Amino acid sequence: MRIAEVIRRKGADVVTVAPDTGVAELVALLDEHKIGALVVSPDGGTTVVGIVSERDVVRHLHTDGAGVLERTVAEIMTDEVQTCAPEDELESLARRMTDLRVRHLPVLVDGHLHAIVSIGDVVKNRLDELQDERDQLVTYVQQ
Template sequence: MGCVRNILCTKSKSPIFVSPDITVFEALELMYEKNIGAILVMEQGEFIGIFTERDYARKVILKGRASKEILVGEIMTENPVTVSSSNSIEDCMRLMTDKFIRHLPVIDDGKLMGIVSIGDVVKYIIEEQKFIIENMEHYIKGEV
């Protein structure tokens, strides 16, 4: 099975991030526009946390707070679980399952490289299995 680097190479976009001092509402607008479920939080070029739809649901909506008044920095997840680009896809699946998370920031030597979602992992596994099956079919048919 491949590694996180393989997934990052297939993602054409650079990671989307926000400052901790924007409102939750503004972050949600950006997440909606980009069709993403989590956004990285950066301050002065340094990765400091992640803001997810789950943070919004649990820390804003369920507590009756107003998204136009709360800053991302107040409710983001600080020091989230991260991986490096050399971690295996299996590592990601295990972490996501064990920690009940859907997004893993990718950090190499202290530098933010991107983010991997559960959707990215599932897509990678499906593509890898499809490739293996096609190769086996060619082998069985004697087309190798």
């Protein structure tokens, strides 16, 4: 299965945040949208300059204490963003996410943000595939 199929099933909506947004506002956005990461984009979602996750907040909370809430997203984001493309295979993406220990990958088309895929999306689709295979085997055995 390709990433395009995952996006077709879940949708291509991506919540973005500007680099100059405060971390306190970032935390509110993560909570509001019930998500674990936001793509950092200075132009509202066309270009990707970083990704910022709950992990980034927690790591800086450990080193900076509550003062992290006074900082900007640009100060705590990950700027070396791992990305993928719609034509990438789900299986290879799962391996890559595991090896790199990342939970969110922006999906780019022609260098522009198209969607985002999380490890949860990958796991859900794999479980759906396994259930489909199981159902087919049960049907075959019962015939």
